[in-house]
Amino acid sequence: MPEIVVLSGKGGTGKTSLTAAFAHLARGHVICDLDVDAPDLHLLLQPTPRRSETFRSGHEARIRAADCSRCGQCVDLCRFDAIRGDDPPVVNARQCEGCKLCVALCPQAAIDFIPRHCGDWHISDSRMGPMVHAQLRPGEENSGRLVAILREEARKLAGNLGRGLILSDGPPGVACPVISSLSGADLAIIVTEPTPSGRHDLKRVTALTAHFKIVTVVIINKGNLNPEQTAGIKSDCCQRGLPVLATLPHDPSVTAAMLAGKTVTEYTANGFSAELQAAWTGIQRHLNTVARKE
Amino acid sequence: MIIAIASGKGGTGKTTVAASLAAVWDRPLAIADLDVEAPNLHLFLHPSFSATTAAKMEVPEIDESSCNRCRACVAICQFKAIGLLGDAILTFPEMCHGCGACMAVCPQEAIRSGCRTLGAIGWGHTPEGPFLNGRLSIGEAMSPPLIRLVRRKIGILAQAENRDVILDAPPGVSCPAVNAVMAADVVVLVTEPTPFGLFDLELALDAFQSHDRRLGVVVNRAGIGNHDVYRLCERRKIPILAEIPYQDAIAEAYARGDIIARVHPEIQSRFIKLGQRLRISNNPSRCAPVREAHHA
Numbered sequence: 001m002p003e004i005v006v007l008s009g010k011g012g013t014g015k016t017s018l019t020a021a022f023a024h025l026a027r028g029h030v031i032c033d034l035d036v037d038a039p040d041l042h043l044l045l046q047p048t049p050r051r052s053e054t055f056r057s058g059h060e061a062r063i064r065a066a067d068c069s070r071c072g073q074c075v076d077l078c079r080f081d082a083i084r085g086d087d088p089p090v091v092n093a094r095q096c097e098g099c100k101l102c103v104a105l106c107p108q109a110a111i112d113f114i115p116r117h118c119g120d121w122h123i124s125d126s127r128m129g130p131m132v133h134a135q136l137r138p139g140e141e142n143s144g145r146l147v148a149i150l151r152e153e154a155r156k157l158a159g160n161l162g163r164g165l166i167l168s169d170g171p172p173g174v175a176c177p178v179i180s181s182l183s184g185a186d187l188a189i190i191v192t193e194p195t196p197s198g199r200h201d202l203k204r205v206t207a208l209t210a211h212f213k214i215v216t217v218v219i220i221n222k223g224n225l226n227p228e229q230t231a232g233i234k235s236d237c238c239q240r241g242l243p244v245l246a247t248l249p250h251d252p253s254v255t256a257a258m259l260a261g262k263t264v265t266e267y268t269a270n271g272f273s274a275e276l277q278a279a280w281t282g283i284q285r286h287l288n289t290v291a292r293k294e
Numbered sequence: 295m296i297i298a299i300a301s302g303k304g305g306t307g308k309t310t311v312a313a314s315l316a317a318v319w320d321r322p323l324a325i326a327d328l329d330v331e332a333p334n335l336h337l338f339l340h341p342s343f344s345a346t347t348a349a350k351m352e353v354p355e356i357d358e359s360s361c362n363r364c365r366a367c368v369a370i371c372q373f374k375a376i377g378l379l380g381d382a383i384l385t386f387p388e389m390c391h392g393c394g395a396c397m398a399v400c401p402q403e404a405i406r407s408g409c410r411t412l413g414a415i416g417w418g419h420t421p422e423g424p425f426l427n428g429r430l431s432i433g434e435a436m437s438p439p440l441i442r443l444v445r446r447k448i449g450i451l452a453q454a455e456n457r458d459v460i461l462d463a464p465p466g467v468s469c470p471a472v473n474a475v476m477a478a479d480v481v482v483l484v485t486e487p488t489p490f491g492l493f494d495l496e497l498a499l500d501a502f503q504s505h506d507r508r509l510g511v512v513v514n515r516a517g518i519g520n521h522d523v524y525r526l527c528e529r530r531k532i533p534i535l536a537e538i539p540y541q542d543a544i545a546e547a548y549a550r551g552d553i554i555a556r557v558h559p560e561i562q563s564r565f566i567k568l569g570q571r572l573r574i575s576n577n578p579s580r581c582a583p584v585r586e587a588h589h590a
Contacts, residue, residue, distance in 0.1 A: 009332050011465040012305005016490065037466035038302045038497060040490040058372060079393050080442075081476065094472050094501070099393030100372050138501030142468030144435065172304040172465055173331035176435040196551040197309060197334035204332065207432045226549035250545070255518050258489050 001158055002287050003151075003166040005034065005185045007209075009201030011172035013193045014221040017254050018276070019169040020044040020263040023128040025280045029165035031126065032154040033133040034181040036119065036146045041169045044263055047124030047131045055119045055134065055146050058098040061091045067110035074102035074111065094139035119146060123153060128263075130157055144180025147171070151184070165287075174208045182209065186290050188216045189245075189283060194229030202233065206242060215290050216242055219279055223247035243286070246279035248272060296449070296459040297572060298328075298478035300502065302494025304465035306484045307514035307538070310548055312462040313338040314555035315482075316422045318565045322457040323423035326448035328474040329464040330413060330428035330440045338553055341418030341425035348411045349428060351439040353387040354396045355408030367396035367405060392439055412440045415447065424451055437464070438473045445477060467494075467501035480508040480572055482535060487519035495523055499530055510535035512568065536568040 006019045020041060023031045033041040063074070065088040075085040082095035083102065091102075091111075103111045118141065121134035132154045134146055154166045168185075171177040182188065188209045192202040202218070209216040218237050223230045230247060237244050249272065257267035265273045299312040309327075312335055316325050327335035336343075354367070354376065361383055367376045368383075375389040376396055387410045397405045413430040428444040430437050445461065452459045463474035475481050481502050485495040495511070503509055511527050516537040527534055538544070538554070538561065547557040555565040 008304075010305060010334070011332075012303065037468040038304070038494040040303070040493060043489045043493055077394075077398070095476060097391055097393060098372055099391060099395050100370055101393050101395035101398055104370055104395065104399055136468055138467045138497055139472045140468055142466065142470065173437070173470075174432060175331045175430055175437040175470070178331075179433070179435050193549075195549045196337035197332070200334055200337055201332040204432060211433045225545055229549060252518075255488055259519055261489070 001155070001164055001166065002186045002291060003168065003184060004187045004189060004283065004287065005168045005170045005181050006189045006191060007170040007178060007181070007205055008172060008191045009174060009205035010192070010197050013191045013198055014254065015191050016040045016044070016169050017258065017264060018191055018219065018221070019167065021265040021273070021276050022280055022283070023167055024263040024265045025277060026165060026167055028163050029129055029167050030154050030158040030161070030163050031129055031131040032150055032166055032168040033131070034147050034150055034168045034177070035171040036134040036136045036150070036177065037142045037171060039133055039135060042133055044258065044261060045126040045128055045131060046261060047122070047126040047133065049122040049124045051123045053121050054117060055121055055149065056115050057118045057141065057143060057145055058116050059100070059113045060093050060096045060098050060116050061100070061102050062112045062114055063089055063091055064110045064112060067108050069108050069110070071107060074106060077101055077105060121146065121150060121153070123157060130161060130163070132157060142177050144176045147177050147180040151181070174204050178205070178208065182212050182214055185214055187283070187287055188214050190216060190218045191221050192218060192233060193222045194220060194226040194233060196229070199229060199233050199236065203236065206240060215286065217283065217286055218242050218244045220244060220247045222250035224249045245282040246275055248275055295480065295573070296461065296478045298461040298463050298475040298481045299484060300463040300471055300475050300481055300498065301465055301484045302467050302498035303485070303490050306486050306491060308465070308484050309334050309338060309462055310514070310554060311482065311484050311512055312460055313553045314561070314565045315569060316420070316460050317553050317555050318562060318569055319422060319458065319460070320569070322455060323460060324448050324452040324457040325420065325423060325425045325460050326444055327427035327462045328441050328444055329462055330430040330437050330444070331464060333427045333429055335462045336416070336418070336425070336427055337551055339420045339422065339425060341420045343416050343418040345417040346414050347417065349413045349415045349440050349443055350409040350411050351392045352394065353390040353392065353408050353410045354385055355406045356383050356385060357404045357406060358383060360402050360404035362402055364401060366399045366401060370395045370399050388435070412436060415444055423457060437470045441470055441473045445474065449477060467497045472501065475502055478507055480510065482510055482512055482572070484512045484514055485523055486515045487513055487521070487523045489519070489522070491519070492522045492526060496526060499532065510571070512536045512538065514538045515540040535571050536564050538564060
């Protein structure tokens with residue numbers, strides 16, 4: 001079953017607004033928000049959870065003040081500056097990596113090692129179809145594990161419901177959660193913008209998709225902001241054999257739709273939405289090419 | 295004083311704010327880009343880079359001849375970075391978090407400190423002061439150790455010369471962002487007045503609000519959305535330190551790679567005031583030492 005992941009490298013280029021619009025235009029799909037750190041897709045799709053699960057991963061250290069001799073060894077040992085040498089020392093859970101070093105070496109055995117509730121994930125219904133999404137607790141490790149769970153659940157859900165496409169909104173950046181969101185993906189859509197940052201990060205994220213040999217297409221958002229940069233991005237893409245499927249204008253209807261809690265294609269049928277429709281047709285064509293190769 | 299520029303949502307203008315604040319800062323300054331996955335601040339500050347060094351993290355190297363296969367390291371490693379397969383002791387450096395637990399518990403002292411390269415650190419200079427950035431290698435998953443490394447290096451540099459520090463943090467509220475802001479005296483959260491900006495600002499307040507650091511908000515693209523972020527700040531008693539209005543001219547200046555405080559005198563005065571607000575309310579007792587310099 002084909003899986004599409006929308007990425008950008010740089011945050012704020014319009015990944016989520018575009019993914020939501022594609023979720024509106026697509027048929028027979030499962031929607032997945034893989035940005036578990038700062039997920040926003042639910043703000044446009046207003047999913048109703050049908051099943052919610054706790055995500056536990058790793059442990060955290062907690063010092064029992066009553067048993068602590070204040071020797072300060074744990075403070076010195078911690079490589080993550082997670083223990084403050086107060087009286088008694090206190091573990092800052094946000095900074096604790098859960099490595100167990102302090103627990104193992106405490107001469108008083110005064111440090112507990114507690115399973116960590118890192119977040120929650122949900123299988124939901126939305127007006128655009130079934131949706132799998134999560135919320136990491138603030139400060140938790142943004143491991144690829146939660147991303148991997150969501151992708152696995154999305155696949156199961158699509159299988160059970162006989163749906164033939166998984167459309168995922170990806171996280172920003174190029175590290176752990178992004179790598180996890182790409183494993184097994186058939187098509188990466190990179191949303192960029194004609195700014196020095198957008199262009200720079202496009203190079204990094206397309207180097208990553210090339211590294212994993214994932215078919216990649218590019219959409220330039222806010223293209224009229226700087227025609228020179230837009231031309232530069234097109235020539236970068238041309239050199240790397242990356243198709244630019246659409247150059248979308250900067251359009252206030254994207255923010256207006258967000259304020260109305262709608263996808264931009266629901267909100268208006270103006271030129272922007274028409275161009276998105278054309279981009280979606282292009283995406284489907286690429287997906288068919290990928291499917292034929294397989 | 296260490297100032298971290300952070301945000302929940304990406305693309306709200308962290309780098310714009312960091313560059314403009316650096317441009318108007320009137321005390322000795324050091325600047326670091328801690329968004330090691332998507333480092334962009336150099337595109338605006340144009341440092342002259344004098345050196346690039348490999349960014350390495352410590353990983354275990356096991357001396358098989360002194361290892362007696364007691365499994366103590368396998369048992370303590372929480373990251374599945376050491377395994378015993380039959381009689382073969384294996385390490386998986388890309389899983390290692392560099393905590394040092396295996397070395398600490400090995401009764402044979404058979405584990406040496408090895409290293410693994412995560413990316414590079416760029417050492418540069420701008421008219422505003424020394425500049426560092428971390429660049430995670432493509433395909434590398436682990437960003438927090440590189441973030442910590444760059445943060446410590448800039449801390450040492452700044453402390454030696456009594457400089458203030460501006461840190462450009464990665465987006466989000468999970469461990470990379472936490473690692474970037476944890477040594478800061480003040481965290482400036484950049485947001486935009488939209489539903490996405492609001493939701494992610496609230497996450498950021500939950501993640502970063504702490505009794506030992508101050509928080510303030512910069513509203514970027516003011517005027518494009520609604521008033522909910524202002525209401526949130528009022529409810530959570532978080533000061534709004536500056537507003538940057540949405541103007542096509544500002545967006546275009548950013549797209550050209552210009553520092554917006556240098557392009558518009560009116561915007562420049564907003565950043566000067568932001569700098570004054572950050573300094574006036576800072577408790578002097580917390581200005582001087584960089585807390586963790588001794589670890590580097």
